[in-house]
Amino acid sequence: MVKRALLSVSDKTGIVEFARGLEQLNIEIISTGGTARMLRDAGIETIDVSEVTGFPEMMGGRVKTLHPRIHGGLLCLREDASHMGEAEKESIELIDMVAVNLYPFEITVSKDGVNLEEAIENIDIGGPTLLRSAAKNYAAVTVVCDPEDYGHILKELRSTGVVSDQTKEKLAVKAFRHTANYDSTIDTYLSKTLLGEDVLRMNFTDGVKLRYGENWHQEATYYKEKGIEGPSLSNAKQLHGKELSYNNYVDADNALQTIKEVGNKNPAVAIVKHNNPCGLATGNTLCEALQHAWDGDPISAFGSIICTNTVFDMESAQYLKGKFVEIILAPGFEHDALEYLKEKSANLRLLELPQFNENFDTEYTYKYVVGGMLKQQRNVGLYEKWECVTDAPYPEEKRGLSEFCIAACKSTKSNSVTLAYEYKDGCYVMLSMGAGQPNRVDSIRKLATTKARENLELIYEREKPDMSFDEYWESVLSECVMASDAFFPFDDSIVHADESNIKYIISPGGSIRDEEVIATANRLDISMVFTGMRHFLH
Numbered sequence: 276m277v278k279r280a281l282l283s284v285s286d287k288t289g290i291v292e293f294a295r296g297l298e299q300l301n302i303e304i305i306s307t308g309g310t311a312r313m314l315r316d317a318g319i320e321t322i323d324v325s326e327v328t329g330f331p332e333m334m335g336g337r338v339k340t341l342h343p344r345i346h347g348g349l350l351c352l353r354e355d356a357s358h359m360g361e362a363e364k365e366s367i368e369l370i371d372m373v374a375v376n377l378y379p380f381e382i383t384v385s386k387d388g389v390n391l392e393e394a395i396e397n398i399d400i401g402g403p404t405l406l407r408s409a410a411k412n413y414a415a416v417t418v419v420c421d422p423e424d425y426g427h428i429l430k431e432l433r434s435t436g437v438v439s440d441q442t443k444e445k446l447a448v449k450a451f452r453h454t455a456n457y458d459s460t461i462d463t464y465l466s467k468t469l470l471g472e473d474v475l476r477m478n479f480t481d482g483v484k485l486r487y488g489e490n491w492h493q494e495a496t497y498y499k500e501k502g503i504e505g506p507s508l509s510n511a512k513q514l515h516g517k518e519l520s521y522n523n524y525v526d527a528d529n530a531l532q533t534i535k536e537v538g539n540k541n542p543a544v545a546i547v548k549h550n551n552p553c554g555l556a557t558g559n560t561l562c563e564a565l566q567h568a569w570d571g572d573p574i575s576a577f578g579s580i581i582c583t584n585t586v587f588d589m590e591s592a593q594y595l596k597g598k599f600v601e602i603i604l605a606p607g608f609e610h611d612a613l614e615y616l617k618e619k620s621a622n623l624r625l626l627e628l629p630q631f632n633e634n635f636d637t638e639y640t641y642k643y644v645v646g647g648m649l650k651q652q653r654n655v656g657l658y659e660k661w662e663c664v665t666d667a668p669y670p671e672e673k674r675g676l677s678e679f680c681i682a683a684c685k686s687t688k689s690n691s692v693t694l695a696y697e698y699k700d701g702c703y704v705m706l707s708m709g710a711g712q713p714n715r716v717d718s719i720r721k722l723a724t725t726k727a728r729e730n731l732e733l734i735y736e737r738e739k740p741d742m743s744f745d746e747y748w749e750s751v752l753s754e755c756v757m758a759s760d761a762f763f764p765f766d767d768s769i770v771h772a773d774e775s776n777i778k779y780i781i782s783p784g785g786s787i788r789d790e791e792v793i794a795t796a797n798r799l800d801i802s803m804v805f806t807g808m809r810h811f812l813h
């Protein structure tokens with residue numbers, strides 16, 4: 276039974292409606308200065324907290340509710356005769372509900388130029404104390420720290436006359452989490468300001484248990500980061516299919532990051548397997564991009580994850596007929612495409628991400644190592660400079676293709692090289708990539724160029740161009756661009772690129788043997804740009 280409620284809120288959203296609802300249920304309302312004023316202005320009766328405590332609110336609001344008449348009323352064990360006896364002796368009246376939200380400390384300290392005094396004045400003391408007292412005694416007291424909960428509580432009270440035990444338990448946990456987060460924010464700010472120390476603090480919601488981890492015998496959980504607004508898997512809406520697996524999360528995240536790197540000048544598609552893009556293309560239409568991305572590695576694309584930068588349409592959906600994919604992540608789905616894909620497979624996971632075109636809302640990335648955590652700024656940007664270092668000039672017409680090629684390379688695990696080709700005016704495809712090798716030469720020689728040959732053989736057979744395969748191979752490779760994620764430590768990579776007729780190379784540069792590398796490029800009539808920006812990805 277709720278007979279008396281104490282309302283003391285900094286964020287006054289919805290408080291008048293809530294108080295009115297309580298009043299209609301004949302619940303007596305106690306409130307602090309600003310809250311009381313607002314309620315009275317709305318014609319709601321309220322008792323001042325100073326009337327209950329017998330003390331004025333004092334010291335500029337620092338002391339309002341910190342009093343045994345308040346905390347005794349909250350903490351008193353109702354079923355304990357001695358508690359009840361003491362309460363009666365000291366004229367402490369029981370309080371059955373607390374609705375409190377706290378001084379906006381986080382907002383205050385995130386403002387430019389905030390000073391320490393202002394920050395300290397915004398450390399709420401009485402509010403968290405009220406929340407903690409009420410939450411500790413949740414069996415008897417309902418504790419509300421979020422205006423979002425007002426409606427539900429009123430509904431329960433109206434329909435059953437009480438707040439259910441289950442709701443009180445949930446609200447108590449929420450209140451403790453709220454005060455814990457609040458104190459964490461204070462700790463982070465004061466550690467930095469007073470001690471010059473950086474505290475690593477991340478804020479996650481309740482974990483979602485996954486069926487298993489990277490392998491069947493590993494348990495796993497996905498935690499959403501709180502308050503993230505930009506594109507992220509945490510914000511994606513699942514429209515169809517099974518729940519995501521651990522590997523799905525990893526790969527879909529790579530697909531999203533890859534496609535964001537490519538941008539949205541043209542429709543683009545990334546196809547990811549094992550945390551690397553195996554297919555990537557842009558096109559005049561989404562389906563054209565999809566087809567070319569698929570051609571980038573049709574073997575690996577089996578069971579892959581697809582991410583697009585444009586709404587998934589029917590033509591693209593039909594292209595996937597008979598092809599097995601795990602996930603499609605897109606800014607949206609055309610209605611008929613959605614129905615078609617749902618029909619195609621009960622398991623295919625369809626994820627809609629309307630925030631797709633916004634920037635990522637995360638400044639840092641984190642990586643757990645045994646016993647430690649690494650934190651770094653996100654890798655933002657493609658290149659720092661654009662400097663042709665060879666005798667052969669680097670044509671400006673290759674800039675768009677080169678940017679695409681760097682984007683592909685940046686999203687591929689090191690050591691990585693990518694080959695990209697402009698198959699049509701302004702439309703690019705990643706011909707192949709070499710990923711995850713402990714040396715760059717193998718990424719080029721054993722993977723990227725070998726794979727490019729295999730893929731082009733398939734396309735050659737399908738499209739039967741009017742030339743020999745060798746001519747076809749040479750015509751494509753001599754116009755493609757090769758990007759390397761890091762500098763060439765020796766000139767051997769340039770020699771191998773030349774063996775496949777590659778003429779345009781992009782590298783960050785910065786090796787102690789740059790001169791030797793450039794001399795070899797000059798000797799082989801290759802043009803090369805140094806970007807000054809390395810893109811290791813591990």
Ligand code: 5GP
Pocket residue numbers: 283284285286306307308309310311336337338339340341375376377378398399400401402403
């Ligand atoms: P009001 O606007 O009603 O005057 O104040 C509401 C705010 O006061 C709430 O954010 C609440 O957490 C806070 N509060 C309640 N009691 C105390 C107290 O004794 N000391 C301090 N510093 N804040 C309190």
